[in-house]
Amino acid sequence: MYEIVEGVLEALRLIVTLDPDVMAIAVRSIVISLTATIIASIFAIPLGAAINFGTFPGRKSLINLIQTLYSLPTVIVGLLIFLLISRVGPFGFMRLLFTPTAMIIAQTILILPIMTGLTISALSAVDPVIRDTLRSLGATRLQFLVNVLKEARFAILATVAVGFGRAISEVGAAILVGGNIAASSFASSTRVLTTAISLETSMGNISQSIALGIVLLVIALGVNLAITTVQHR
Amino acid sequence: MIELDNVSKYFGDTRVLDGVTGKVNRGEIFAIIGPSGSGKSTLLRLIDLLDTPTGGAIRISGTEIHAQHEKDLSIRRMMGMVFQKPAVFNATVAENVAVGLRFRGASKSEIDARIGEALDTVGLASYRERRARTLSGGEMQRVALARAMVIEPEILLLDEPTANLDPVSVAMIENLVVRINRDLGTTIVFSTHDMYQGQRLAHRIGVLMNGVFSQVGTPREVFTLPASREVARFVGIENIVEGVVVSENGTSAVDAGGIRIRARSPFGAGEAVSLCIRSEDIRIAPAIRGRRVFDGNILPGTVTSVVPRGPFSRVTVDCGFALSSILSWKKVDDLDIREGSQVVVSFSPESVHVVRRE
Numbered sequence: 001m002y003e004i005v006e007g008v009l010e011a012l013r014l015i016v017t018l019d020p021d022v023m024a025i026a027v028r029s030i031v032i033s034l035t036a037t038i039i040a041s042i043f044a045i046p047l048g049a050a051i052n053f054g055t056f057p058g059r060k061s062l063i064n065l066i067q068t069l070y071s072l073p074t075v076i077v078g079l080l081i082f083l084l085i086s087r088v089g090p091f092g093f094m095r096l097l098f099t100p101t102a103m104i105i106a107q108t109i110l111i112l113p114i115m116t117g118l119t120i121s122a123l124s125a126v127d128p129v130i131r132d133t134l135r136s137l138g139a140t141r142l143q144f145l146v147n148v149l150k151e152a153r154f155a156i157l158a159t160v161a162v163g164f165g166r167a168i169s170e171v172g173a174a175i176l177v178g179g180n181i182a183a184s185s186f187a188s189s190t191r192v193l194t195t196a197i198s199l200e201t202s203m204g205n206i207s208q209s210i211a212l213g214i215v216l217l218v219i220a221l222g223v224n225l226a227i228t229t230v231q232h233r
Numbered sequence: 234m235i236e237l238d239n240v241s242k243y244f245g246d247t248r249v250l251d252g253v254t255g256k257v258n259r260g261e262i263f264a265i266i267g268p269s270g271s272g273k274s275t276l277l278r279l280i281d282l283l284d285t286p287t288g289g290a291i292r293i294s295g296t297e298i299h300a301q302h303e304k305d306l307s308i309r310r311m312m313g314m315v316f317q318k319p320a321v322f323n324a325t326v327a328e329n330v331a332v333g334l335r336f337r338g339a340s341k342s343e344i345d346a347r348i349g350e351a352l353d354t355v356g357l358a359s360y361r362e363r364r365a366r367t368l369s370g371g372e373m374q375r376v377a378l379a380r381a382m383v384i385e386p387e388i389l390l391l392d393e394p395t396a397n398l399d400p401v402s403v404a405m406i407e408n409l410v411v412r413i414n415r416d417l418g419t420t421i422v423f424s425t426h427d428m429y430q431g432q433r434l435a436h437r438i439g440v441l442m443n444g445v446f447s448q449v450g451t452p453r454e455v456f457t458l459p460a461s462r463e464v465a466r467f468v469g470i471e472n473i474v475e476g477v478v479v480s481e482n483g484t485s486a487v488d489a490g491g492i493r494i495r496a497r498s499p500f501g502a503g504e505a506v507s508l509c510i511r512s513e514d515i516r517i518a519p520a521i522r523g524r525r526v527f528d529g530n531i532l533p534g535t536v537t538s539v540v541p542r543g544p545f546s547r548v549t550v551d552c553g554f555a556l557s558s559i560l561s562w563k564k565v566d567d568l569d570i571r572e573g574s575q576v577v578v579s580f581s582p583e584s585v586h587v588v589r590r591e
Contacts, residue, residue: 016241130318133377136281137333137384139312147332 002204009222010207011214019211026215029192032100032166036107040115040163043108045156049145063120069113085177085220093147100190102119106173110147111163118162122155123148160221165220171198193219234259234420235280240289241444242275251290251444257422257437262414264435265424271441274317277392280422293388295520310337313381318395319373321365326357329365329376330390333384336575344533345548351383355409358457371402373490378406382413391423395430403430410434428468433457440464465509474521475590478502487587492553494530497543498587505590513585515558517548518566520575529581532556536574537563550578 014022038091068151083089085096085105126148140184149156171194174180178190180199191199192215200208235257242250249272257263265273278284280291282298282305290297298308313333322329327348334344352358355375360368365376374394381389389412391448411434414421425431431438432452439449440460448460459465465473476489480502487508500506520533534552537552541547546565549557556578560570570576 050427095415124380127320129317129318130322132278132283132314132316133320133322134313134332135283136309136312138306138336140306140336143336148324155325198480 001096001183005039007207007210010217011211014207014211015214022208022215024186025191025193025196025212026219028186028189029168029194029216030219032165032192033107034103034195036111036167037160037164040108040111041160041165042157044112045114045119045149048116051116052120052123053145053148058069060153066117066120067112070117072110072113073172074110074170075172075176077106077110078173081173081177084166097177098181098190102177103174103190105191106177107167107170109215110170110173111166114166115159115163118159120153122159125149125155127130155194157230158227162222164223168192168219169194169216170232171195187220223230234293235290236290237276237411238290238292239525240279240291241287242272242284243287248444250279253441253444253445255449259420260414260418261422261436262410262567263420263432264432265422265441266428266431266438266467267360267426268423268485269321269426273426273441274392276441277314277390278422279421280388281312282309282315282392282496298567310384311386312388313384313386314390314392315377315381315394317396317516317546319370319377319397320369320477321373321376323366324364324505325361326352326363326365326368327361328378330380330383333380333525337384344526347383351379354382354412355379356405369402370403372397374386374398374402374406375409376410382417382419382576385417385419387420389419389421391421391422393426395427407434409415414417430458432437444465458586459509459588462507462509462590465507465588469585472507472515472556473514474508474510474556475509476506478504478506478587485586485587490553493534496585496587500587502591506587507590509586509588510556510584511523512547512557512559515556515578517558517560517568517570517576517578519552519570520577529536530585531579533578536568536570536572537574539571550576552578 051059054143081102082097084101085091085094094096130151131148134144139147174192175198178192178195180195181190183189197209197212200212237255240250240253240447241248248451253276265276267273275284279286286300291299291489293308296308309590320333330348330351331344334584349358352361355378357372357375357379360372365373368376374408379393395406398406398555407430410421410423413419423434436453437450439446440455440456447464448455451585455464456468459470460466472492474489474496476487478498478500485496485498487496487498487506489508494508496508498506498586523541532552534550537551537555538549542559543557544572545561546555547572548553548560548570585591
């Protein structure tokens with residue numbers, strides 16, 4: 001019990017003094033997950049719009065499949081990417097294994113289904129009268145799409161937040177394709193909050209783990225708080 | 234301006250519109266009235282290119298609007314539409330009104346000026362920077378109207394624009410409709426299930442029933458000379474009596490279950506008809522004073538019910554068939570009319586409108 005209290009106090013000290021190791025890991029986590037979220041958004045939002053407004057055979061089944069992939073296990077994604085980019089894999093020549101790039105790829109793939117699915121939900125929740133109003137005001141196809149997206153902007157923003165939350169909090173893929181490497185340079189290291197917590201805990205550095213855990217929580221809460229603030233404005 | 238040529242629309246096996254034919258003239262206010270579910274919204278949506286007809290053609294200024302897809306946008310941009318459910322974009326009032334102008338690539342200064350004018354017209358000038366979602370239903374509907382008219386459409390389509398609004402907002406919207414038509418010359422087509430609204434606003438009315446226009450005419454024609462029993466019922470004629478035309482000394486008469494009713498009708502003897510008589514045209518007097526000086530229909534009967542209706546009472550009399558009239562409370566008291574009273578009912582042959590029974 002005493003160890004835990006001491007751990008928490010030490011953790012707070014590490015955060016308040018902006019401990020360089022903790023901060024580097026936190027910043028790296030944010031950079032990697034944010035990049036993955038941005039890339040996933042670039043694909044997921046147009047894809048979600050295309051599926052929502054499109055009429056093609058198998059549309060319902062596709063939406064079902066996407067929803068099933070919401071619960072895609074992170075280690076499975078990690079394993080898949082690992083197999084693809086390991087030395088013997090088809091993309092082995094690119095030397096991506098155990099790099100931040102590999103982690104970004106894995107996280108992008110991990111959150112793509114949930115972001116696409118939530119984009120579809122966000123767009124289909126827009127009042128049909130609003131859609132009719134846009135058409136009756138003489139919108140071109142592009143103007144129509146842009147304005148429906150605009151109308152659903154808060155729900156889409158929440159979608160992005162969910163994607164980022166899932167990316168920054170996953171550990172399975174990060175450890176498989178990232179390898180939790182603490183290299184000399186910031187850019188070639190792959191140690192992020194989740195993998196570091198896992199490592200430090202197993203090594204008995206409880207205070208370090210708690211500090212990193214608090215940072216992770218604060219980031220997650222901060223993102224949600226920001227979204228809620230925007231939505232209520 | 235707008236020609237409807239045998240327009241039909243089926244949703245699966247449901248025939249919502251089944252051969253609507255009619256014409257809306259340039260610059261007029263045309264009301265589509267009909268009971269709920271008669272296809273009023275569907276017809277407006279077809280005109281606004283929001284749905285495609287199953288059959289028939291809709292022409293605007295001679296152009297068949299559903300035929301050419303590449304012309305879709307220019308035709309759609311001739312029209313503005315306001316929907317039954319007030320809906321605003323999640324933005325400020327000004328941004329809401331600006332949408333159609335932005336679609337047309339208007340300059341910022343032009344948009345600013347036009348928004349000002351439009352909001353002035355609908356009386357929401359001080360709401361310019363308010364978030365539209367915070368407005369009441371009536372205010373939202375006025376924003377929707379400003380948004381539709383700011384693009385200066387040639388045709389304004391209004392789908393039951395006042396259906397869910399309070400009486401004050403209804404009066405405001407109605408007033409705006411008349412002003413837009415008068416000041417800008419906009420052709421306006423609106424739907425309503427409120428026949429009195431049709432009467433107040435429209436130059437002409439189309440009565441949509443069973444998927445077709447049962448009647449198209451001026452409000453006066455529709456209300457005084459309904460084309461069928463169903464139209465008569467819809468426009469609020471309470472007394473509809475079935476009968477058969479018989480000829481009687483050269484003048485027309487109708488036999489209604491053994492009772493002779495004098496009426497003017499263009500139909501020949503033996504024709505099955507319905508007689509439509511407005512409650513306002515029916516007089517009720519106590520039986521004892523029923524001296525036959527009146528040259529019309531005088532029928533003795535028994536009062537079956539006296540039902541209050543606002544400041545009046547509806548008195549229903551059984552004279553072999555039921556006839557009802559509207560009397561003031563005072564009159565009911567003065568004449569001492571109550572259930573079971575013996576009375577005489579009278580009405581002139583001119584107040585009987587005869588339609589063929591189908």
